[in-house]
Amino acid sequence: MKFLHTADWHLGRIFHQLHLTDDQAVALDQIVDIAVAEKVDAVIVAGDLYDRAVPPPEAVALLDRTWARLISETGAPIIAIPGNHDSATRVGYGASLLAKSGLHIVANFEEAIQPIQVGGIDVFALPFAEPAEVRAWAGASEVRDHATAMQVCLDRMRENFSPDRRRMLVAHAFVAGAKTESESERPLSVGGAGTVPYELFKDFDYVALGHLHAPQTIAPNCLYSGSPLKYSFSEASHKKSVVIGEMDPVSGDINVRLVPLKPRRDVRNLEGELLKLISGASNDPKRLDYLRVTLTDQGALLNAISRLREVYPNVLQIERTYLQKTSASQIQKRRESTETELFSNFYREALDGEPSPEELSLFQQAINELNRSEPLSEGASL
């Protein structure tokens, strides 16, 4: 049984005020193409289909289009769950009818404990198991965190295990021991790890995980596929991909490999001096990438982001090593400067020269006028 495992699509995500719909469409089209080329028997999407409970209409349309392409071009069933970013109710709309077309969106726990049979294997798909919701559903007061919530769900599933069948679990969780989260993941639990021990999954021949955005292997048969796109600059070094797995329905033996995805625009960090970066841009074939630029220049820089955007149109963030390194004593020194000293410094840095006596006198005159006027007293009472 051959499957494609992906997760964390986060459709509708806004990255530094930028809608990523076009980038996501390119990634999802690649996923469909891979599923077709690999002739998979199933497509698994392990949660966080959308970036938020109420996604923008463009995201709804993209998901709709992707499901339709997958079903018509692969003929393989799709098994998907809501993650912690999704509204299970909204994502579950139409589920019972869509299942007839092979699109299995498992959005409630009652259905999660029933296996979906694909290629001789039982697939159990568990929507994000939020502790309070699991407690209410199972009437299980012992549920107090993500680990016990997962435990209760798996115990219920176990009642529907067939001893002679191999089985897969699809889940959205933070498995203990996995690599630290990226900035684009929303913590599952405030003030607690929200982790789930890997040992809970011992009854499954493969565990298709979602939640963490870096692809990673918890065990040879327990993987995070990672997100199809980089959703934060902290993910710049990630290699985004999908998992292609093959399971022997008799022995349960599993083979997995990663198939890389090629982004429409990469997410990169760039570092250097402003003018050097600008002059180097003409030789940069990936000028349209989404960039966080760290400028190493000393002193003030006027309109750095606008000047960079003339050559790198998708600079989304600028950082300055100079400002980060400004020591406390420098700040103290600046505080003790007179207005005229500050003005002269600024003039020097911005215009590369000294202010003329006329300019200095005009500036001093403005400061004097300002000082003569009544200060606005914030605490004045009527």
Place this chain on the structure above:
Amino acid sequence: MKFLHTADWHLGRIFHQLHLTDDQAVALDQIVDIAVAEKVDAVIVAGDLYDRAVPPPEAVALLDRTWARLISETGAPIIAIPGNHDSATRVGYGASLLAKSGLHIVANFEEAIQPIQVGGIDVFALPFAEPAEVRAWAGASEVRDHATAMQVCLDRMRENFSPDRRRMLVAHAFVAGAKTESESERPLSVGGAGTVPYELFKDFDYVALGHLHAPQTIAPNCLYSGSPLKYSFSEASHKKSVVIGEMDPVSGDINVRLVPLKPRRDVRNLEGELLKLISGASNDPKRLDYLRVTLTDQGALLNAISRLREVYPNVLQIERTYLQKTSASQIQKRRESTETELFSNFYREALDGEPSPEELSLFQQAINELNRSEPLSEGASL
């Protein structure tokens, strides 16, 4: 070919701060029951499935449940369109896959001009034809209002007409000559009627309309089914129902009748004096109805709504004939009264007696203190 025609479900509607989900569930269950009992060949929903573009999750769940019941219990195809309250993109999610299960949600114009064949008849389902959207889709600069938008859509449909087949149109529009709108309908056009002439529909053997909330017959073969529930007090006198129609696929002859719906709670207007209404409540078998109460009492009434709600828990609105009839001269007279006169009047009306000299003196003292204190000067400058 036998069909059930309904419209304007407005799932997610809030009526005087009250979620109507439970009432809507009862109405939709009745519609399913009628469709089953009548053994219809098709169910038509002529727009405004939801009350707004982003409906609450309860509304999404209710629509999901209703589709599933209809499909599994009637086996008949459903043909539905978005109305002016719906987001076509959101309502259209999953449409191509759902159509395989017999749920045809036609949410774009390209699909609208292709007939859906049911029981030997061609059904053309047109999503709400907003002029700007029709203009963009058809590249038709002549579209300037709802009438020309409808004209362009029907012209495009005409290219797919089969001369030997009978046809039905499903549309969401305000047909000229229809009865005035209810308060719960959102006008289609600001500063213009937004109407569509009935003559445009002459090529259809039946027109299933949505938008107006009162069931009404534009022509023997052109009906508004009306909404399944009363969504404003202006609809208190409506008889809510669905249309059951039968069309001869050869002659095109049509028979229609209305099948009434029984609300979980009715929407009613009640008028009378407070105490009489309260004492009459014990004999009122419909005490749980949603009520607008018009009180005919003279003078002030303290806590009228709380007192009414002890016996009529779902009083949603109170009106006073006394206050409505207060003439300009009475208001003028009240303006000229002294504070003590106003106080005495209020005391008389609220407590049914005269204030004692001690009370009057205490009141006068409070007024004097208030007058002595500094007024808050709004325009004071710092």
